[in-house]
Amino acid sequence: MTSITTIASPLDINTKVDVKNRLFKSAMSEQLADAQNAPTEKLIRLYRAWAQGGAGLLVTGNVMVDRNALGEPRNVVLDELSDLAKFKLWAEASSENGTQVWMQLNHPGKQVPSFLSKAPVAPSAVPLAGGMESAFACPRALTETEILEIIKRFAWVSARAKECGFTGVQIHSAHGYLVNQFLSPHQNRRDDQWGGNLENRMRFLLEIYRAIRAAVGNDFPVGVKLNSADFQKGGFDETDSIEVIKVLQEEGIDLVEISGGNYETPSMVGDGVSESTLKREAYFLDYAEKAQKIMSVPLVVTGGFRSAAAMNGAIQTGAADMIGLARPLALDPALPNKLIADDAHAMQLPKLSTGIKALDTLAMLEITWYEHQLERIGKGKQPKPKLSTWISVLKTFCSLGTVAFQKRRA
Template sequence: MNEEGHDALYQPIELPCGVVLKNRLAKAAMSDSLGDGCGNPTDAQLRLYERWAHGGVAVSIIGEVQGNPNFAEKPGNLVLNAHSNLSRFEALARTGSTNGAQLWLQLGHAGAMAYPPISTPKGPSAIDLPGLTCAALSRSEILDLPGDFAHTAIMAKRLGFGGVEIHAAHGFLLSQFLSPLFNRRNDDYGGGISARMRIVLEVVDEVRQVVGPDYPVAIKLNASDQLDGGFQEDEALTLIDALDGTGIDLIDISGGTYFPGAKSASDSAGSGPYFTEFARKARLQTQKPLMVTGGFKTRDQATSAVSGGAADLIGLARALVLDPSLPNAWQGEAGGNPQFPRFTSRPEGGVTAWYTMRLTQLSEDRETSEVQDISTAIGAYEARDARRAKIWKSCFGA
């Protein structure tokens, strides 16, 4: 594809709320695990998002920012509430929004996937499976969820973050409500898809109400959770149709879960992208801008998805871990693509651990071209989680 064809990636886009993103390339949400163990941003985290901003992205999304420390995904998560170190969050908002970039917070609640050493796993229904046990949320706890998400969103706005993304994908709490495998409630939050998606729509409406009409609110959804008997494409399209009538500015399409033993789309060895065909179906259900995240490895793939109408924005994650300046590189004449590592073994969670430790290298400006052994990465990742779990407990209690 010639250089003129690649211009599609560098056209601004105006969101329904009126905010303009400078191009079509986004740093998709990832759990960078760089919090200080008490839920506050670190200097390393500030540096990481500064690098992505200077690398040319239109927007970066910070993965899994918790409003409630009792349902955290990992002890490196950020926690934004009245007890947070707000000056550190303000510093992160400033640093990550340089060079015309936006910095958004992904509003998270791990639910059944809350990290047991530091959390209280609870989901839509009680679960007792190997590697995954949780209690059921009470009805009153469910009714509190929209307000909880909204409280974090309004704090993000006041602290200078450019927008928020509601996390309803990858097996976290709102995704659990959508799945008939994990939502077996017999009240008005369980049953058919119209009931299972009720809490998602209530969260969207409450967040929009508190942040006002001119602030970006996105949502991340699974095309499917890639589990037999779980959330399927036809149900995802029903939800997208319903979201078309809400105040959402952007629908971020991904897929898969991080439940123990489940297949993760991001750990696929395929060439990607994963969800562009689903996005074409979603186009028929909504006028909202669509972002497609997962498996984009080359400039031609990203350009084709935008110029062909499948996506309005491209969510890049691991590609930007390999090259944080990739948007600038793709805009240049060379347009080089990142070199993805080839692993001789891919143990469960190992690829995620490798990329997470690579993020640490980026944040400390010490990345190299050497591919770290995946078992070494797993060891370092787990050891850091153990150290931060101790800090977390001292900050938030057991």
């Protein structure tokens, strides 16, 4: 009798590393660093709750490789000024209960609010659109010297993550951040070796991967979060994405997580997703089924999963090797244990809106409302699924106002 693979089944990441089950906590914005952008007790408590909640692998919220390039005020930063003892405590709490914990590495590129930077950087000087123009300054194009320095930063941070006890790293190459900007022909309009055809546009990601691998060795897991598509006219598309995966596998990548969209087209939170896709639960499952035809490493599909039945279905059909969960874990840290214990278990997320679409967009409600839930867990409280969207928006703007004032005073 052959055993049936389910979300409860273990998975070999490589010859040295295995994960106890197929549930993968995908990265979320936490906003729980301190004023020096170091991990706080709230952040450590949050990850301990997730580790005890039963997920096989936790990926941290994006850890920025440059404290002068923050996507949000309270991003965690790992650099020469960081207190590594705090990172070791974070890794220790996150790896309780036999849990793998990987640090997600990121640079925001131009996705930096203007109150944090009036001069963000990007592959090319292409401003954000889609109603984001007032909140994000137009970037300047990076020089080649700056590009090479950022690549070195990714490698240095990876080595420190390994030193601190994290069991892997993930390169954030999705959601419109810097690596994704290099991949996109819409965002990247360079005419040097870093832009133009796909070979050149993927060069930044490949050089980051190669530098990381040289820094951490062959056995330490290195994954990538990659857009299936940007869902943006002239942007990174499915054909490009498949080709990038092929090259990354040849280079030795250990795991690929699939998502999609960016700040302008936020498909990763279900914006613009068709009704038929919503019924299947996974936003990017159609793409995953295409990708699996060429996959030789584990594939994680993140976005839209809400029931154990759909998750097990995706695993059993081979569409996904792991199931990525993000926002559901902000409302129930113990969800993995419940999904594994009961194959009929499911949860639904609330529909969030103040009733004023422009305000929802400006406050990034689909992100910040969940950040407030994570803060509650970090304080040792239970999540509050009925938290008022107006209260969440008010908290967001009060927080941003305080940060902006502190920045001016500095």
